[in-house]
Amino acid sequence: MTSSSSQALPASESAVLDAVALGVPAALSDLGALVRIPGVAWPAFDQTQLERSADAVAELARGTGVFDDVRVLRAHVDDTDELGQPAVLATRAARNGKPTILLYAHHDVQPPGDDELWETPPFEPTVRDGRLYGRGAADDKAGIMAHIAALRAVSETLGDDFDLGVNLFIEGEEEYGSRSFARFLRDNADALRADAIVVADSGNLDSHTPGLTVSLRGNARFTLTVRTLEHASHSGMFGGAVPDAMMAAVTLLATLWDADGAVAVSGMGARDATTPAYTEQTLREETGLLPDATPVGRDDIFGRIWNKPSITITGIDATSVAQASNTLLPEVSVVISARVAPGQDAAEAYAAIESHLRAHAPFGAELTFSDVDLGDGFLVDTSGWAVELTRGAMADGYGAEPVDLGIGGSIPFIADLVREFPAAQILVTGVEDPHSRAHSPNESLHLETFRNAIRTEALMLTRMNDRDAAS
Template identity: 50%
Template sequence: MSHHSAPWSPSSDPADPRAVEQLREKLEPMLPRAIEDLSALVRIPSIAFPGYDRAPVHESAEAVASLLRDAGMSEVSITHVDDGAPAVIARRPAREGMPTVLLYAHHDVQPTGDPASWTTDPFEPTRSGDRLFGRGAADDKAGVMAHVTALRLVGEELAELGVGVTVFVEGEEEAGSPTFRRFIEAHRDQLEADAIVVADSANWAVGTPALTTSLRGVVDLTVTVRVLERAVHSGMFGGPVLDALTQMGRLVSTLHDDEGSVAVPDLVRAEAPAVEMPEEDYRRDAGIPAGQPLAGTGSLTSRLWSAPALSVIGIDAPSVRDASNTLVPAARAKISLRIPPGQDPAAAMDALVDHLERNAPRGAVVEIERGEQGRPFRAPADTPAMRLARSAFRDAWDTEPVDTGLGGSIPFIADLLEVFPGAEVLVTGVEDPDSRAHGVDESLHLGEFSRVCLAEALLLRGAASLPRREV
């Protein structure tokens, strides 16, 4: 098959099968270089968490900036606000009257945990079959490279059309995007766009693309249960007073009913999704043994995407190794509540606080410190950008895309919608259920990566038809 096809012209139909095949042929010889560039990014341990060396995060930003310059972006800068991690902004402004598309990804990664638990070195990208293994290979350095590769494919055509493109690659997403809102407000003029593509989600399965149309939000808090002024001998004083760990256990046991559903009153449950996940797939991906009952009621996707989910994610308490025969005077726990679309985070926080205070165990004082609040997200079902994205996905995968939810949260999407009202947000991604983002042996399916790059190039080609947002 020849890779020297006639160039696509602005008058061509981007959904025409011949035009799609020409672009696919143009992409094929670019993929080895894209994988090499991705591998070079994976080798940089760009962990932005407190306590980690920040030098690799700066090195990663420099590498991303270089890639975007190479892809033809005319204005490339590395910047940050306050003490935030470095982010990359690359722009090619739109011609007067033409729309602008903002492409988002992040170049920081999660910590690896114990490297010995990985099959291969987490920061030495390793190819095995159709997959590339390494920390950040999927989440989200593949998202960065999908943007770069799409620009290599159709960047010159976009310039001819006058479509504006801005690439925003954040450097602290995995650490919670602590300066995100301040950053986009400080750089509002550079980041203004009519459509925003967030490449930080997952497809339904290898071979089946997805648009993430709903995301759960999150609220968290720290609760302290206090029973004594100081630790005392459990033999001499135990009986009339229960230790703080026992009282904490009694308190957190009120958060779920006997079936495992969240028992906090007044929380929203959204409409159940149209698609369902096979239980065996969920058990495999989550590592749940066969025969172990699952928590909650309703379809799996409703429990994952449209129902609240509550977890105790940490407890401060004496370790077993350091335990002594004393009554523990106080215990702290961090509680995380995922909330579905339609739930106001402030109302969810109030409901959780009220539940904990009303269920304070007899003989214990409950103190609560409110934490993070992140809004859920639901995309409009039928908009020009959504129709364009579905068409691009259909052509790239040769199958119909599905609308899915995500049980996790991307709270900064609410910030994007508030700072850029009227802009359409498309949540896409390069991951699949076997990518193990954040986990051991994270990997990218290279066939899916190719289709993601093609789909984004098709989307950008069609962006000239998008309406300008109303400010």
């Protein structure tokens, strides 16, 4: 793996990359230890595992020898007495007029789901075919270890010449909505303040092509309850005359999409931006789309994923197949998860969806909206020095020119970072590739991508160390 620029790196940078290569086995071993900790922030899971996870990350941070202070902290969920999940905050003051960088990742993971769908146990890290399998192996414990491994290499190589200020923030509840995130930022603003912020929680174009995420969709998630009856009734006695809640819910939900499967909600916007080429065949390979199933939506595929809204039904409360009886259901609840085009306010998009559903409620069905969770999307200002520096580090770290990416998913807390630290440049990076299956069974990390991500971050840190804070 070479590039024209990587062949002529300064001696200090070549030495840093040599240190990365030597440190990758230890980084993978430490990553495996983290994956073995089932730290899920959702209340139904053992919360002591999150404490174990936070303590393990704190020890890794201390072991770098980089930081002046390393602590495990919690913040209150806004407007409540409830404490959020444990986060790790490590700080190192800048020296000799150098800038400060904040490195972010999260140590909590998604629930494993059905163990039967995993080829190997979700919390037993397993290497096969050049990938490391396990829950959190990619999202986002690999992000943590990319930070740690890069810091180790830079500190070992530069020694006393390492003057860059570094703050490390490893959150413990990203998969549970980052409920205390905004309060944590306010409580620790002085310790977190930085010239640039690296959010290592995104992905790349593919396993060989690095990506800098420059746009993210927002989200609007809520629970919709549809009610048509005061109590259940016999479907044989009254079916055909009485609308049950399932009939009303299915009829109503179908109005959210048009015949092509595109969102049909007036008031949900789209972003006009060009996207790289991406074929239907690649989509099929990366998603497991069945042979006779067809994609939904219109226009170029990345445009549908990055720049247009989507609506997904992610959960439903109704009688199970095993418990089915000849009954008209009085009430059905569904979880609706909408992705909002970058640039549109999430509250505005949610209002459009609610208005649509109320206007299309069939048979006089009673609708109730609850558990509303909103997060705005994000558009990166790509004019700053840190973006240019990061693109160069990616080109040399991967041996391939980086691509500016949009991401169909959401990272709502980035809006909190922008609000709290408006002068900081936000750099959204990651170690995932399209086959990582984050949030799904058989989540995995491509090992070469992991190595290249560490190389990239080590070069970023080295080059930032060569800058003056004011330049």
